[in-house]
Amino acid sequence: MSKYIPGNQKHLTLNDRIYIENELAKGTTFKDIAAFLCKDPTTISKEVRSHRVSDWYHKGTFYNAKNFCIHRYHCKKTNACGKILLCGIKCTSCPTCNQTCKDFEKERCKRLDKAPYVCNGCSKKINHCTIAHKYRYDARFADRKYRELLSDSRAGINMTKRQLHQKDQIITPLIEQGQSPYQILTNHPELEMSVRSMYTYIDKGLFTARNIDLKRQPKFKPRKCHKTQIKDRTVFINRTYADFRSLDIQAHSFVEMDTVKSSRDSQRTLLTMIFTEEKLFLAFLLNRCTKGAVRAVFDRLEKRMGTFEFISVFENILTDRGSEFSDPNALETGINGIERTNIYYCDPMRSGQKGTLEQAHTLLRMVLPKGTSFEFLTQWDLNLIVNHINSTPRAILNGRTPYNVALETLGEDVLKAFQLKPIAPDEVNLTPKLIRFNH
Template sequence: TSCPSCNQTCKDFEKECCNRLMKAPYVCNGCSQKLHQCSIAHKYTYDARFADRKYRETLKDSRRGINLSEKEAREKDCIITPLIAKGQSPYQILVNHPELQMSVRTMYSYIDQGIFTSKNIDLKRKVTFKPRKCHKTQISNREIFHGRSYEDFLKLGLNAFVEMDTVHSCRDSQKTLLTFFFTEEKLFLAYLLNRCTKGAVKAVFDRLERRFEDVFDFQSIFEYILTDRGSEFGDPVALETNPNGIQRSSIYYCDPMRSGQKGGLEQAHTMLRMILPKGSSFAFLTQWDVNRIVNHINSTPRESLNGDTPYQRALNRYGEDVLKALQLGPIHPDEVCLRPKLIRFK
């Protein structure tokens, strides 16, 4: 079985086999016999680090470059470039030429990478688009969404709940506004954060709870909260329980890129942006300034409330003591201002 010449010429040659290699996991790992004393010519060992490195190299190489040969690229270019020169969109071209066998997104990517003769400037609208700005990072730990997804939230069948989000300053300031919106009363709250972090959000929850004489008041008001998947909300357990370990609220998350699922708060942000336009800095804002802005917004009558203001509705439901704990107060109708001049920056 070990003669090299018989291996090639003898018809009766039988290759030596190992019972360990004939069954899973088909490797020599765990064999009691030393490798240099084994008569088997081909040995198979498993190395986890080597296997992981080869897997990652294969994964990286499979996503590198384009999935086209030079001939295929030229054939597709002969169809695409003349049509784009006529002002046709990639979607229009693909509808009329299904033989191209690519998606609209793929065609845009190939044009952007210079695979075709057409360039971005030849597209009707591509050059007018500005790069998207992403102010917040998303939660990376997907396990926290178990039991807290938007689907789980809909199963509750709630008519009244609280929506939560953050509003960011311009890039020269790290200050952020943590905002709340009560869907039934249309009440809007905002609290200034020096940094947009999990700890800063938790500090606001703890501070709000301490302002209430009865801990159950906070639980009844902030019982169910719907928010997005920003990283600042990545520790729901810390927000749902107070320092004494008592459950004070329940946090649920919207689906990715679905800000419309908390549309009430997004509309409230449009009123906030009337006073603090996009690009304005929060560096010189104080909580007193933010409270003044919130009071003017909550003193604005709403058609959805039959002409009442959110402050009036909240006063009828929660009482004056609760609104004082939230640092809310009424503004005379003729003094309500929703312009940037309400806050004079230094």
């Protein structure tokens, strides 16, 4: 029955195991349980046998866990061990009976040798069952054992100790000769491992060679962990870069969006945008780098421009996966409940997919170098910087400025809504003095 059963390729969940436990108590067959869970009956059988729990019951003479012999009820043997000359106690009451008697046969319930393999749902009450060794199926215990096995099976390396030693005898001497892992694997394909695997094994200390023996490894710092990325992956459905590329936007302008962080002593952030065809650059000051602050900028622009003008200008927006953009529905929905734009996300660690904006950031950093605090920066200062950037001629625009190109395509009303104005060519200043001497 295998792969043609819907859901049969999925692992059992805790709810599935609870259902199995409850149905076993009712005496339901494996076939009926499997049909309800959309599984093969053998899957249920293996699950029960693999994760059943052994129970021991200590009771009286004939119900105790010390005597498992099937003959203990009618056996009249005494002194089967031969250790005591005059022993009047029956062997069935002796703790050493099962170990010394030659006629010992272990009592076992047939229910445990075939389906359901456990005592769940047995009509015989536990207090009246003479089998001392019992099995039961517990859903939570089974799920915990499954999780432990799943974790352990993925731990360690896929290699025996002997194979590791053989590879070490080849790899370590060559690394000491100054060869790189790529060079070693190219000349020794019999090692059958990737370059990444070799670096991992060396980093874990599985080979005699260490990281310090590599030529370039000690020079690199560990990569920083991005803690501000979007954690909810459902927001990327139909909003990935592949979905963006599938749009017919080759002949139309779209907007790239990002944020620029301040120095560590300030929580203020710049929300930046650029129109890819006109190269028109925009920047907005955010007091906090949050999704609410980004939405406030969108709402403010929509009020200035009007909903339908906003829709025509900001039809498609491409941005990165920062947590400040983690609520695309709020950005896409206007103040009147009308869909005003479409948000798409770049692939992880692929800032080059919005390269036009990254190049514009180099112009911004000429005025606000890295490490500059935005704490005392105002939106008027930011507008001044943006005006000087948009008044800089671009070779890709045949020597024209982004402001003049946007004036023709977007119109004067849109530029006024953005609070933009042109700067005379000889007055354009892209140095920190633009803001420093303005106050």
